[in-house]
Amino acid sequence: MKTIWITGASSGIGEALAYKYSQEGWHVILSARRADVLAEVASRCAQPEQCTVVPIDLADTQSIDRAADEVLAKFDHIDVLVNNGGISQRSLVEETPVDIDRRIMQVDYFSGVQLTKRVLPLMLKNGGGHIVAISSIVGVFGFPQRSAYSAAKHAIHGFYETVWAELHDRGINTTIVCPGRILTNVSLHALTKDGTEHGVMDHAQKNGISAETCAKKIFKAVKRRKKEIYVCRMDVLMCYFHRYARWIYYKLVSKVKPN
Numbered sequence: 001m002k003t004i005w006i007t008g009a010s011s012g013i014g015e016a017l018a019y020k021y022s023q024e025g026w027h028v029i030l031s032a033r034r035a036d037v038l039a040e041v042a043s044r045c046a047q048p049e050q051c052t053v054v055p056i057d058l059a060d061t062q063s064i065d066r067a068a069d070e071v072l073a074k075f076d077h078i079d080v081l082v083n084n085g086g087i088s089q090r091s092l093v094e095e096t097p098v099d100i101d102r103r104i105m106q107v108d109y110f111s112g113v114q115l116t117k118r119v120l121p122l123m124l125k126n127g128g129g130h131i132v133a134i135s136s137i138v139g140v141f142g143f144p145q146r147s148a149y150s151a152a153k154h155a156i157h158g159f160y161e162t163v164w165a166e167l168h169d170r171g172i173n174t175t176i177v178c179p180g181r182i183l184t185n186v187s188l189h190a191l192t193k194d195g196t197e198h199g200v201m202d203h204a205q206k207n208g209i210s211a212e213t214c215a216k217k218i219f220k221a222v223k224r225r226k227k228e229i230y231v232c233r234m235d236v237l238m239c240y241f242h243r244y245a246r247w248i249y250y251k252l253v254s255k256v257k258p259n
């Protein structure tokens with residue numbers, strides 16, 4: 001039986017991925033901070049007996065190491081690692097203390113780097129594996145009130161493309177996922193300038209693509225070993241403008257309402 005380890009599995013995209021992979025007959029390792037919620041998600045999976053809950057705090061490097069120790073002691077193979085758990089941001093550059101930038105970089109970027117480095121030796125020993133990193137379309141371009149979040153998501157691209165470049169010939173695949181607006185709790189938990197949660201379901205979020213649709217697209221992309229996918233509607237246009245007509249991107253981003 002194949003095994004997938006998903007962080008951020010207590011909610012949104014990670015939760016939907018847990019249901020999808022369980023339905024497909026995989027053993028699912030579910031990680032996030034809230035162990036009680038993870039246990040509920042596991043109980044709703046198609047094969048609850050093939051689910052393992054491993055709590056983790058991605059803001060805490062020791063917690064990440066403890067979770068990795070537990071997973072590596074229990075499993076002799078991990079086929080897919082999904083670095084999905086994360087937090088967004090709703091604060092302007094000039095009002096955001098650097099501690100908030102560091103916290104977002106830790107949760108959204110460094111935690112995935114640490115987990116990747118812990119899991120890679122096992123994957124390499126077993127002849128390969130697949131690492132999925134959930135970026136964002138703001139991992140492609142900058143966006144108001146998302147400075148640290150956008151920076152963390154940009155960093156993901158540099159890191160996982162390099163993982164692929166160095167290790168694909170030893171069986172390691174990577175998929176970077178760039179969602180646009182997905183209907184999850186992400187805006188509710190986004191950090192504001194003082195580190196409190198934004199607490200608002202943003203309008204654009206409410207009208208986003210469902211987490212289930214997003215999970216299906218990720219499942220398909222991993223199966224086909226796609227290196228990068230966009231799960232978007234019209235918001236994908238900003239990526240094209242940013243790449244091919246930068247002046248349009250600058251014009252639009254200067255006028256855009258962030259939420």
Ligand SMILES: NC(=O)c1ccc[n+]([C@@H]2O[C@H](COP(=O)([O-])OP(=O)(O)OC[C@H]3O[C@@H](n4cnc5c(N)ncnc54)[C@H](OP(=O)(O)O)[C@@H]3O)[C@@H](O)[C@H]2O)c1
Nearest residue numbers: 008010011012013032033034058085086136181182184185
């Ligand atoms: N929704 C969108 O529109 C969208 C767009 C682009 C990218 N994304 C990305 O998609 C990923 C999943 O987000 P989502 O939209 O599904 O949001 P969500 O519903 O808020 O889920 C976020 C998940 O991350 C976990 N998490 C947050 N902080 C954590 C920490 N310190 N330690 C461990 N787990 C933590 C949460 O679990 P606990 O609270 O239980 O710890 C939760 O399971 C994120 O990386 C996000 O940046 C989302």
